[in-house]
Each structure stands twice: as structure tokens, then as C-alpha cells.
Amino acid sequence: MAPKVLVSDKLSETAVQIFRDRGIDVDFMPELGKDKEKLLSIIDQYDGLAIRSATKATEKLIEAASNLKVIGRAGIGVDNVDIPAASRKGVIVMNTPFGNMITTAEHAIAMMFAVARQIPEASASTHAGKWEKSKFMGVELTGKTLGVIGAGNIGGIVCDRAVGLKMKVIAYDPFLSDDRAKKLGVTKVELDELLQRADFITLHVPKTEKTANILSREALAKTKKGVRIINCARGGLVDEEALAEALKSGHVAGAAFDVFAVEPATENVLFNLPNVVCTPHLGAATTEAQENVALQVAEQMSDYLLTGAVQNALNMPSVTAEEAAVMGPWVKLAEHLGSFVGQMTDEPVKAINVLYDGLVSEMNLDALNCATLAGFMKATNPDVNMVSAPVIAQERGIKLSRTTQDKSGVFDAYIKLTVETDSRTRTIAGTVFSDGKPRFIQIKGINIDAEVGANMLYTTNRDVPGIIGTLGKTLGEHEVNIANFTLGRTKSGEDAIALLYLDDQPVESCVKALKDTGLFQQVRPLKFDAA
Template sequence: MAPRVLISDKISTAAVQIFKDRGVEVDYLPDLGKDRDALAAVIGGYDGLAIRSTTKVTSKVLADAGNLKVIGRAGIGVDNVDLSLATAKGVIVMNTPYGNSITAAEHAIALMFSIAREIPAADHSTQEGLWEKNRFLGVEITGKTLGIIGCGNIGSVVADRAIGLKMKVVAFDPFLSPERAVALGVEKVELEDLLARADFISLHTPLTDRTRNILSAENIARTKPGVRIVNCARGGLLDEAALREALDSGHVAGAALDVFLVEPATENVLFGHPRVVCTPHLGAATTEAQENVALQIAEQMSDYLTRGAITNAVNFPSISAEEAPKLRPFITLAERLGSFAGQLTDSNISRVRLTYQGEAARMNMRALTSAAVAGLLRPVLAGVNVVSAPTIAKERGIVVEETSSDAESDYDALITLMVEADGTQRSVSGTVFADGKARIVDIKGIKVDAEFAPSMIYVANEDRPGFVGHFASMLGDAGINIATFALGRATQGGDAIALVQIDGTAPDEVIERVRALPMVRQAKPLAF
């Protein structure tokens, strides 16, 4: 059955054809996103939801989205999506961070010119027939210092354009590496230094708890007298009332805003100020950008729904279309290794370590780790999925580590999961054979060879004569058929393991009788 996608906002209709060409059924209802109740009433019939900024994906919408697998935002910001709840429900949330980068950057540069030369006010004055040539004394931008707060996709384009205009660029961005700063031709500085040095400041950071009011009253006071400020990123990054006061006092020479704390902005404390230029959130409003983001989100969502590829997800590692088929059996392996360890662990887990060897070390380890953690937590936390697992583990204080190893192995690819709980450690290793089936090959250092099966029994015991006979007879007497029987031991007479695939499930009383055998240390039913 073909996946179905709903487009609930106005995006380029070229996206509709992309979905159809990729084998995805699509309904284009661009006004539906304005009505949350109407959207909630139909969302249950769709695998994907393509949106822009009008649709609000709230808890009400997600509660009824039983089949939803992916939300695609044609644009950058996902503020209109309840990301935490979507993640908890295992819904991939994608955006298009590059589709409108050039357009948004160009708008920031345009606004910088507009306040440098007072173009909007001069235009209005001239068209009124006033010819106030001496009134509009602007400033050059050549040789001036531009301070960029947030040097990511858009900020880096602004930096490139500004350098081309012979400006000096300083950037504050905790995630900007020194090497990347050199490559961009910008000087990486701390925020306090940027505020003191910049003639122009341009904001290009997402709105988070750390960046909210990053240009607060205190930080605006720290800026260079005569500074000009541009915000084409997100409303809430600056204190609008404090900016108004700084404009009134003359400390700030001009400001240009494309975004506001409350939108649509029908009134604002900055409106009407002679040295303020405002536009109605036009950062991505060009024909090229609208087309680009629509086509990109349609391609990304189609690739995920038809091939399992994940691109530009904000809540899961990316998986290319080329690696998805090869990665899929190893994701299954990682999840089942986690489930195996989770079902055998009765105490609180404090640490998880994933070690990847051989071919597995060259795969998408973040995706594999997410799958393993999901499998580990699922036995005790219903509803955990590969998308939500890392967040849930962090919330519960579980340290998750992943390493790759060049150590030689008997297998082309090997994944080892180690779980630490109450000071004890348990490890299990697995691989994928040429037939694509996941297998357990090592448990706590004891070599075994067993496929995962829907119903299994795990037994840790002492290697003593008669155990296998007693165990098999006990299952036979209970009418339980043995499908496969894998054995392993550390040394003769030492620790041993039995991993048995059975038809159906073993009743609790049978497991209790197995545990009662004198040579048995642990017996657990397993389900995969």
C-alpha cells in the first residue's frame, strides 16, 4: 500500500508532482492547517504531513496521528511543531535548512544597506516631494565591522557576502570550530567582544533558552555607540522595549527587523520610530526559495517513506538512501542486542557502551546506537522508539557511549553492547551474516551462535553433565517444542549458557522449574 502524505499549508504545487513521481499518494489541502480541529480529524489517515509555518502540530493533532511517521517543514524553523511529543511518538521531524539560506542572507544584507543609507525613509520623503537631500546622511559599510551572532547555514552566507563588501566580520557561535572560522574568513570571538567591536550586528541563531533575549537590555548597553542591528532570524532574540529605548537615546543608530516577538505583528513598540525598518517576515520570501524548500521537503519525505532515507531530521541522525538498505539489518541487530540485555537486566541501568568493529565501525553509528538504546529500554518503558530513546536515556541519567575498534574479529562486522547496572556489567555481541539475519555470537565472553527468534529461553548455568537432558526433558514434559538449541561455555565445568528457540511461549511455572534445577543460575524467557 502506497504511503499517504497531507500538505496542509500553501507550498509550491511542484511538490505534489514530486510525491506522485516517487510513488507517494498526496492530498493538497493548503487551508487545512488553519483549523486544528479539522486537521486532527483527518491526520490519522496519513503517513506524512508537509507544512510551512501556518500549521501548528500540537499535542491534539499528534494524539490522533496514529499512522504518522514523518513531519516535513518546508523551511528552517520547527517552532510550530511539538518536537518533544513528536519525538516521543517516534515521528521523524525534517526541515530544509539550506533551501532558503541564500534568500534569508540576502534579506539581511538588504536590511543592513537600508539602515546604513536610510533608504525607506528617503524613499518616502522623496515621493512626498520634499527632496530632503541634507536630511539623510548615511554611513558606508566598507571597512566596518559586522558582528554575526550565529554563524551556521545562513550566518555563514551573510559572512561571505559581507567579506565581499570589504567588511571585517567577527562571529560569536559556540559551535563554530576554529578551523571553520578560518575557512569562512571570520574572526571567532566571545559575545562580549563582539558587542564592543561591531558597527553592525546581525542575528542568525535559532530561538532557544540560551539565545532568548541574547540582545537583552544589558547586552544592548554593552554595544558600541552608534551600532546598527539587524534581526532576520527569530523574534525573541532581542528585547524590543530595550531596543526602543536605545534608539530613543541615540545609542543605537538604527535597527531593521524582519521578525518579531509576536507575529503577525500588527502593533509593536518599535513601529513608527524614524530609524527603524520593518518587514513582515520576508526572509524566505522569494520565488526561488519557495520553490526550493517545497521540492526539497517533498524529496526528503518521499525518500524516507519509500526507502528509509533520513535527511535533515532535527530529532534523528541522517541516513542516506544509499546506506539505508545496508544499514537496515544492522539496526535490527542493534535493537535486538539492546532488547536481549534489557530483558536480562533487573536493576537500574547506569551506563551503556556500544562498540563497533569491522564494517559496523564504518556505518552510521548514531543510528545504530539509537536503535540499541530503544531495544534496551523497551522492556521496562512502553512506547520507547528509536527516535525518542536517546532523549529518554538522558532524562533517566543513563550514560550512553559509543566507540569504534580496529581490533581483529572473527566477523566482518561486530556490534558489542555492554550494560552496567548496580556495579555489574553484562555484554552481548552480534553480527549479521550474508543471509541478512542477525545473530548472537557472544554473551558475557562465552561464544554462542544463535539467531534471534520470537520466543526464546535464556539459561545461565554451571557446565555439568546431565543439564541438557534435564532441561530438554522438562520442556518436553510441558509440551514445549524446541526449534533450535545453542550452547556455549567458558571452560569445562565452568560457566555455561543455553539459548533455546521454542514454539509458542513458556508458562511461568515452567521457567520456575528450570530455575529450580541445581546447576541453573538464571533462567529468563525472551521475546523478540
């Protein structure tokens, strides 16, 4: 029996035809995504669901989808898909991460031109028959300094286009390598320097805990007078209230926003201010981009349903069906090891080496490498998956190598990750026990046995009395319960570490209280996808 796919959003007829040409039974119902109850009543008939942004693949919908095997999102954002629920149900979630990069970058450049020359206001004035030529005095882009926050895929394209416009381009990106910066023709700087130097600032980062409100009130105060700010990345990266005040005072000369903290943005503090250009999240809205992502998602879903091949999956490694049963726990371990180092590293990484010891050295190491990279990069970019991670690593100049060896210790197999930066080398190792659960077994050369949980706390200190008591007392005072507690040390009185598995993530005041004791060299909350 042929697989059956439902297309519940507006995909192109060409994409729908791809399913048919591949022998898949497809129902094209582009308005169904807006009718939650109707969609819920029929979803159990389908093996695949192809969507854009209108359809909400909620936990309730996924639970009702008794036959669903794959959800394909035409585009990069998957905010409308409950990925944890899909994972628990065994449903693969795919996206198309590279289909709209050029389109989004071009929109940012267009917005920069629009705000530099006040094009929307001048157009409205001219349409009204006013001919206010002297009112709309713009500025040239040539020779101006563009500050790019985030020089990844889209930001890198913006850098390239801006260099072509003869702008001086400076970039802030903790993971931008010197080689990559040189190839782009940009100068790496710290954020404060970018704020002080840039005539234009454009943002190209995902919204994470580290990037949320990155242009805060304090950051905006550091910018040079007359700066113009462009955001075509994600809402919530800029303090909109503070920006509105800076625009009114004249400190900021203009702004161009395609994304907003609350969307749909039917009202916003930036609306109707002079020289503020606003568009309704049009970054990916070109005919070419929409067609590209639609065709890609149709091909990817067809490949999976017909052959089992997995591409651009957000919740599953790219491995064969035969490998999946054996490799699953090891893929999760590799992700955890990468995630640990990613969350601990705040500077550009030069090289990553993965050592595979024993039985694991005979597995699909390409997939495990991808899982390690994905875990590492998700600390700063939640949209990264196992397919896109190697491409991004290469663009950032990160050299990944792998080493294999026969069983060399008490474990039948383990993975050891070594990450090198300009200032340090960081190592962590882990294994999978017979219960199928990943464990950390060594950090900084110190042996431990730590179960991996969703919320964890990592500390380093000198091995002195009172550490356990201080951790327990401080966490208790902040109502954080300890599920598991692991300690390790080099030897008495020297370097020691603690890794705590917590029921909840400690709040900032709790972390500060621990730091203020003066007992710890590091206090770092960590989060893992431990589902």
C-alpha cells in the same frame, strides 16, 4: 496500496507533482491547515503530512493520525510540530535545513543596507512628494566593522558577503575554529570586544537558554555610540525595550528587524521609531527558497514512504529498517554522550574521538557518529539533526575520528567519547543494559553507574565528608526531588564526582547556593532528551 500524502499548506504544484510522479496518492488542500477541526477529522486517512508553518501538528492531531508515518516540514523551523508527541507515536519528523540559508543571509545584508541608507523612510518621504534629500544622510558599509554573532551556516554566508563588500568582519561564536575563521576571512573575538568595536551587529544564532536576550540592556550599553543592529535570526535575542530606549537616546543609530519576541508582531515597542526597518519574518521568503524547500520535502517524504530511506529527520537516526530495532538504544546512548559533553564544553572543540568496544563496533558506526555529533551540537543549536550535524562539524573544523576494538572489559559493548579543546580533554563512556536503557559508566576516568534522566545535576569536588548531605539538603530546601544519586571517585580524599537524576531542573538560586558552599569545583545542571 500506494501511500497517501496530505499537503495541507501552500506547496508549489511542482512539489505536489513529485509525489504523483513517484506513485504516491496525494491530496493537495493548501487551505486545510487553517481549519483545525476539519484537518483533525480526516488526518487518519494519510501516511504522510506535508506542511509549511500554517498547519499545527499538535499532540491532539498526531494522536488522531492513526496511519501517519511521516511529517515533512518545508523549511527549517518546526515550532508548529510537537516532536515529542510524534516520537512517542512513531511518526518521523523531517525538515529541510539547508533550503533557505542563502535567502536568509541575503535578507540580512539587504536589511543592513536599508538601515545604513534609511531607504524605507526616504522612499516613504519621496512617495509623499517631499524630496527631503538633506534629511536622509546615510553611512557607507565599506571599511566599517561588522560584528557577526553566530558564524554557522547562515552567519558564515553573511561573513562571506560582508568581506566582499570590503567590510572588516569580526565574529563571536564559541564553536568557530581558527581554520574556519581564516577561510571566512574574519577575526574571532569575544562578545564584549565585538560589542565595543562593531559599527554594525548582526545576529545569526538559534534561540536557546544561552542566546536568549544575548543583546541585553547591559550588552547594549557596551556597544559603541552610533551602532546599527540587524536581527534576521530569531525573536527574543535582543531586549526590545532596552533597544527602543537606546534608539531614542541616539546611542543606537538604527535597527533592522525581521523577527520579534512575539509573532505575529501586530504591535511592538520598535514600531514607528526613526530609522528602524521592520519586515514580517521574510528571511526565507523568496521564490527560489520556497521552491527549493518544497521540492526537497516532497523528495524526502517520497523516499521514506517508498524505500524507508530517512533524510533530515529530527527524531530518528538515518539507519535502515533492519538496523533500527537493534541500534535504537545505542543511538540514544550516543546522543546522550554527545549531549553531556556539549553541555559541559564552553570553548571551541578541536577533535572528537568515539571508541566503539565489543558488539557495538559491528553496528552502523556512521549513524552512531552522526548521533554523537547531533547530541553534542544540540547544546547550542536545537535545529541540528543527524544529517546536518556532520556538515556543520566540518565547517567548524571539528575533526571526528572513530576507533573500534574487541570486547576489552566487563561489558559486552560500550561507547567512549573523548573531546579535545585547547585547554582540556574530556571523556565519558556509556553502555546499554539488557533493559534497553542507556547508562553512563565512566566520567573523567572515574567509574560510575548512572541512569540517564531528563533533568540531571553534575558536580565535581574533592572527596571530603559532607558532600552527600550538602547536595540533599540544598536541593530539598529548593523543593527539588532526587530520583537517583550516583557517586564516584579516584580514591579516598582525591577527585570525586556526583551525578544526580532529578524530577525537575534546579533553579538558578539552587545552583548558586551549591556553588556558594565552596565545596564544589563544578555545579552544572544538564538536560537530556530521555524520552
